[in-house]
Amino acid sequence: MNINIKNYKNILDNISDGVYFVDKNRKILYWNNAAEKITGFTYNDVINSFCYHNILRHVDKSGNELCRNGCPLLESMKTGTFIHADVYMHHKSSYLLPISIKVFPLKNDKNEIIGAIEIFNKQKKINNTTPSPLALKEFLMYDPLTNLPNAKYLYKVINSKLNEIKSIKRNVGILIIDIANFTSIINKHGSDIANQLLKIVAFTLKSNIKTGDIIAHWKNDKFVLIFNLENKEELNKIAIRLKMLSEKTSILIENKNISLSISIGGTYFLTNDNIEKLIDRLNNALIKSKNDKYNKIRILE
Template sequence: MTDFYGLNLKNLLEKAHVGVVVHRWDTSIVYANPTALKLLGLSFEEISNKVTSDLTWDFVDYAGNKLLEENYPVNKVKLTQKSVTNEIIGIVNKDNKALWFMINAYPEGEVGSDTRSIIITFNDISDFKQLYFFSDIVENTQDIVIVCEADNIQYPTGPKIVYVNKAFETLTGYAKEEVLGETPRILQGDLTDKAAMSRINVALSNHVAITETLLNYDIKGRPYWIEMNIIPLKNKFGEVTHFGAIERDVSERKFHLEQLQFRNQELKSLKSELEQLVCDRTLELQKANEKLEKIAFFDPLTNIPNRRFFIDQVHRLIKSCNRRKVSIAFGLIDIDDFKLVNDTHGHDAGDLILVELANYLEKFCRVDEAFCRYGGEEFAFAVAIENESDLDSLTSRLIEGIRGLKPTLGGHDLSITASAGFKLCKPSDYLDFEKAMKQADIALYHSKQNGKNRVTIESEIDDDCCNIINLVKPDKITSLHKD
């Protein structure tokens, strides 16, 4: 080794607290510093001139699965000519014990040179990795378990989720892969207690434990109550690196608690008639408010979301699509000649058609899409559009489904046709939700004025025209010029 500004680089490597291994380009080992040998539990004679296929240990990934030889860090660098950065890998030694390392690897020297080599550096993170072995214990518990990073807790991105168990997936409807790297704030909504959220933030900032009861929302936007206990998690040096939250769904318990309070108030009625009247009235108002909260988000006839719930879901969809940089299609659907159906067959027939169409939309839409009965015979929904061409396919499927609905009343089949209007918005445009819905309504008006039983798509891509898809022949597209 040569001196660099008076420093002996080999001496630095020999005393470094990070493991360093140097491979020839054929992957044979030519150097390993003392830290590397100590971490691996080997002598230099045991690994000198050994290639990866000669090694007596196995490499495993973060989940404990054995790696193929081509996925060894040194082989990945050789195959790709690129560096490997901060890769967590386990090494199962001859004693069948797994040691965990944070590994970096990079090529050194000019391409084609006889002295070209591959440098591997690594740190022992076994103690850190051990923090997550508890998942085998908590994975099947009925309580929800969430682990978040502690280094960034500030709104809007932190803290970031690094672990959730199966109970979390069951309660929220989110898959583990959907929430890793996200913040628990995705579960909160407009009715979540801001004061409780502030208390939690203060506790996290001060690295202290806290217990709170909070209103959260699942992936479909349905509210539920949880009791959460948040505790700081420390490493072996006493530093807080993560926060663990143990949560329990207490929605049913809150309901039973309210019932118990009601019975207790009845027992106390003998003590004071006035007190009883006051308590009864208080409980009646409380129950009325709870009932209103339960039905405030769903249409009583069709049992699908109403306009209020739709608006809340659209705002969630906008946030999600804004992060993903994808477009949103806003749509309005209106049943054709609905008044004539009521006048001819009666209101029972009209109600049946509304329910049939609502059931179809509920099956048609995915859990992350927004839809509702917008009012009367009008329905609305909003969907994420990855590619603009997907909207034509979506409307075609929607059309075919509506045409296939044949509700039966009194032995008579009722046919359904509908007109629809859509507005496709790019990420820069869909933040103005009200404007988008108005433009969708204009498109719906054009469908009605051009013979009904069709869909009009008004796209911002071309301000001079919209695509019209005929419901009877969904593959036929004509142009519509704006007035």
């Protein structure tokens, strides 16, 4: 293959975007410093492996695993076109990051396609404002397992939001995310593996909410998230996306992927709510979602 990587290395190793090259067989020939920082995978982890070995496990917005079907690198080499997409990428620690990718075909002096290059970085629109662990620890509002705010902090936020919507007309939604098979994972694989999955889900959720949104570890196998919404229909779309991302989370144990089953309940903040009414409606939505054989998402007014 006639790609002289040395000519590009000094430049590409000092930019903030992740960059990697593949040849026509999709073998990874180059992996820059930013790619290591963004993904957790080192140069030695990936070099001379093939992208279809599903290292990064790109996932689209519908939950399709692109390395198996719909690889942007392969498509770019087949068609000779530039491809831009917003997708999700698995970090080495197994959580999912929202990224933007740009893929170009690489050509030789004869204008023949000899490979492809992918440039990627984290989506800048995802940037939540969860307080720092140090600030939360000071007021006993921190969960050390998931590195998230705890239920005590969440109650504080809920009370603040309830007061806020009485004076400012705003759509505010709340979701409770339950790992339905958490107990069976503990029974089969032990609490260490179950807690590892819990931490991965926590980081995936935290990495995929926007500025102003709140996430907390509610208790045991449950997370609660609060969203400022543009409209009420948005809450169901968020629930579908977070369910997909959580269920794409897995860890490899004895050559088998241990994955999760997710149920989600949701509701909206109402002007006549108090915290007891809101939490009761939220829990009721979760019960209904658990009894839902197919969708496993239930949003109650």
